[in-house]
Amino acid sequence: MKPFLCLLLLLLMSCYQVERQCSDFQTGTFTSSITINDSTYHSVFTRTKDLQIETYKGHIDSTTVRWINDCEVVFRTINPKNMQERKDIHLKILTTTDSTYNFEYSYVGEKIKQKGTAKRIN
Template structure:
């Protein structure tokens, strides 16, 4: 009897400790966001707005527009509308991994490539 109670307590503790990360992607499909990253040892910020079909990014006094094609509520493809180089012509696959408050952690890679990077964006409005 005591053994059964101990097993039950262990199972309850394991299940309660395994908290599933929140993933409320719909709250982050549209709006204004910011994203910070280190480039050459300097922390830089990109601000961007996104709706169902368009993403406009503001970085270093430059504005870039990209088309947005949603795969599902948590994944989308971004492709520059007016690429200035061959590398800018490549589409990027974006995926929200989890959300918390006004932040979402995402993973991105060039379409068809296995090298993935991660970042965190903050919703501003």
């Protein structure tokens, strides 16, 4: 009986797949929320296939957008003002709904990842 339950559980787990409609979120206007060390940061951004313009606390940043695949993108700051801004950012969409997506991001080459949520507003 035990081998049968293990086989059934294995089959059920292999059928479950997180649905991601990443291409639905490659362009548009969004809000994002990121929590780091018990602080939540909000921003608004508009993304086209090649450019993202983000507003955070009245500061506007522009980055180029390079899609690796439907769910992964690399951002490069257009006019970096310091060494931190010179680092590219890799973002991966983890899950999607009809109007939101959960993501993780990090500087390219670094192992520490942060997570957040973005919601389409337009």
